[in-house]
Amino acid sequence: xxxxxxxxxxxxxxxxxxxxIGLLALQGAFxxxxxxxxxxxxxxxxxxxxxxxNGAEGLVLPGGESTALxxxxxxxxxxxxxxxxxxxxxxxxxxxMGLILLAxxxxxxxxxxxxxxxxxxxxxxxxxxVDSFEAEGEVLGRPFPMVFIRAPRILDVGKNVEVLGTxxxxxxxxxxxxxLAATFHPELSGDDAVHGMFxxxxxxER
Amino acid sequence: MSEEKGxxxxxxxxxxxxxxGVIMDVTNAExxxxxxxxxxxxxxxxxxxxxxxxxxxxxxxMADPKKIREIxxxxxxxxxxxxxxxxxxxxxxxQELGVDFIDESEVLTPADEAHHIDKHVFKVPFxxxxxxxxxxxxxxxxxxxxxxxxxxxxxxxxxxAVRHIRAVVGGIRRLAGLREDEWMAEAKELGAPYEIVRxxxxxxxxxVPNFSAGGIATPADASLVMQLGAxxxxxxxxxxxxxxxxxxxxxIVRATTHYLDPKILAEVSEGLGEPxxxxxxxxxxxxxxxxxxxx
Numbered sequence: 001x002x003x004x005x006x007x008x009x010x011x012x013x014x015x016x017x018x019x020x021i022g023l024l025a026l027q028g029a030f031x032x033x034x035x036x037x038x039x040x041x042x043x044x045x046x047x048x049x050x051x052x053x054n055g056a057e058g059l060v061l062p063g064g065e066s067t068a069l070x071x072x073x074x075x076x077x078x079x080x081x082x083x084x085x086x087x088x089x090x091x092x093x094x095x096x097m098g099l100i101l102l103a104x105x106x107x108x109x110x111x112x113x114x115x116x117x118x119x120x121x122x123x124x125x126x127x128x129x130v131d132s133f134e135a136e137g138e139v140l141g142r143p144f145p146m147v148f149i150r151a152p153r154i155l156d157v158g159k160n161v162e163v164l165g166t167x168x169x170x171x172x173x174x175x176x177x178x179x180l181a182a183t184f185h186p187e188l189s190g191d192d193a194v195h196g197m198f199x200x201x202x203x204x205e206r
Numbered sequence: 207m208s209e210e211k212g213x214x215x216x217x218x219x220x221x222x223x224x225x226x227g228v229i230m231d232v233t234n235a236e237x238x239x240x241x242x243x244x245x246x247x248x249x250x251x252x253x254x255x256x257x258x259x260x261x262x263x264x265x266x267x268m269a270d271p272k273k274i275r276e277i278x279x280x281x282x283x284x285x286x287x288x289x290x291x292x293x294x295x296x297x298x299x300x301q302e303l304g305v306d307f308i309d310e311s312e313v314l315t316p317a318d319e320a321h322h323i324d325k326h327v328f329k330v331p332f333x334x335x336x337x338x339x340x341x342x343x344x345x346x347x348x349x350x351x352x353x354x355x356x357x358x359x360x361x362x363x364x365x366x367a368v369r370h371i372r373a374v375v376g377g378i379r380r381l382a383g384l385r386e387d388e389w390m391a392e393a394k395e396l397g398a399p400y401e402i403v404r405x406x407x408x409x410x411x412x413x414v415p416n417f418s419a420g421g422i423a424t425p426a427d428a429s430l431v432m433q434l435g436a437x438x439x440x441x442x443x444x445x446x447x448x449x450x451x452x453x454x455x456x457x458i459v460r461a462t463t464h465y466l467d468p469k470i471l472a473e474v475s476e477g478l479g480e481p482x483x484x485x486x487x488x489x490x491x492x493x494x495x496x497x498x499x500x501x
Contacts, residue, residue, distance in 0.1 A: 026463050027247060029222040031437075048464055063223050064247070065283050071245035071456075072463055097223075109282055123282065129306035130329050132216045133209040149220050150284070150306070188219045 018043040019202050022056035026072040028064020028097060032187040036195045050081035057202055058091040061098025063185055069097060070112060086116050092179045093198040099181040100152050117179050118158025125153030137167030145191050146184040212329030217351030220331055221415040224248060224438055228459050231255050231442040235280040244455035248284040251277045256313045256360030257443035266314040268296040274303050291500045292318025301330045308332050312499035313359045325349030337370045337497055339377025343398030346414055356497040357420020360443050362484025366497060367421045367431055375435035382410040423481045425461030425474050432465035449479030
């Protein structure tokens with residue numbers, strides 16, 4: 001009941017009742033995430049400058065090239081905007097490059113990251129594009145289709161990080177409070193369950 | 207625990223990751239490093255940039271594997287390389303080297319005037335050039351995981367890139383407006399397989415990402431083709447044939463992301479030094495054109 005009332009107050013932020021989800025669109029697979037979000041009844045909006053995030057209820061950090069992204073992140077102040085958004089407790093879904101961006105530590109090669117997710121991660125850990133693969137992993141005990149593209153590998157997870165999904169013994173889907181992060185690409189597999197988990201924490205209107 | 211590699215989903219999925227980015231032509235490790243520093247999403251390794259191929263003439267072939275390996279060792283971003291149209295043996299070698307994408311490119315001298323490579327049999331994804339929708343759909347039917355409009359490589363003149371992106375995007379719009387019983391006649395007209403024509407008519411977009419190439423020399427050029435519907439850009443001679451490659455590379459990267467923001471475009475366009483000199487394509491002889499290679 002309380003959540004519903006809180007939602008009514010926040011109604012102005014919604015587009016025809018659909019939660020507005022920021023989609024970091026500096027570079028990467030943001031279109032594919034947008035299609036999933038629309039399918040699940042959310043209203044994605046492309047974010048290219050920090051101000052574009054105003055009023056968004058959640059944020060998706062898509063896959064792409066992390067070195068390219070870092071340049072664009074720093075240029076316009078996202079390295080302050082994203083931590084602030086996370087600190088407000090709003091949900092963040094980070095895939096592949098997005099996870100690398102949030103990690104505590106990045107290897108192969110070492111590069112800067114925002115340190116919001118307590119994991120160490122190795123870039124391109126499974127090889128080049130010819131080694132990219134599709135496989136069946138496990139999410140919360142059920143089989144789950146996973147698409148790994150020049151994927152990173154999580155090397156260790158901190159004690160506040162919950163492992164929700166694995167493949168071949170590696171953690172591939174993790175959660176730390178409001179941050180949900182995957183090394184694979186749930187936007188490409190056709191199974192929208194991960195995006196569903198991300199949107200589920202938002203207050204419902206109906 | 208079965209893993210599948212080389213699937214169409216992995217190929218086009220990888221192309222998705224490059225959207226909104228800039229892929230830069232480089233001829234050595236030093237240039238590759240400059241490109242990576244500037245924020246390129248990938249580099250294209252080749253022996254000579256198109257402007258030099260044009261100037262020096264002779265047969266243009268796949269780059270020396272040694273050079274490709276050096277570039278792979280130097281950067282962590284994806285490394286692409288070009289093979290000649292129809293030269294599947296060059297493509298096999300590039301796949302063996304572990305390049306991340308192969309460009310079956312009209313910039314190199316064609317090896318086969320009748321047949322393009324059967325790209326389905328490769329694990330590595332391919333990008334192919336096109337001038338119109340029919341050509342794009344033929345390449346997709348052969349297994350291309352990404353399409354780039356050809357433009358006129360090495361010219362520094364944006365006019366052909368604009369012509370081609372308009373032709374492809376306009377062709378898709380036209381197709382999406384047809385009645386179902388008109389699709390077969392359109393397939394005949396386009397010279398493309400009916401199944402793919404139907405797919406594009408239904409979805410109103412290509413089944414693979416659509417990038418732009420050939421003549422992009424300034425941040426404004428990048429913004430123009432992005433606004434016309436390109437999803438990322440390839441820059442060949444435009445960067446390393448200009449006065450200050452690092453600065454221009456950075457500016458084109460920013461322009462491709464912020465292609466809709468004239469304020470940022472104005473900022474990044476300032477004080478870049480001389481762009482590549484360029485060639486006016488309308489003054490060029492038909493025989494000098496690279497875009498007419500392949501069909």
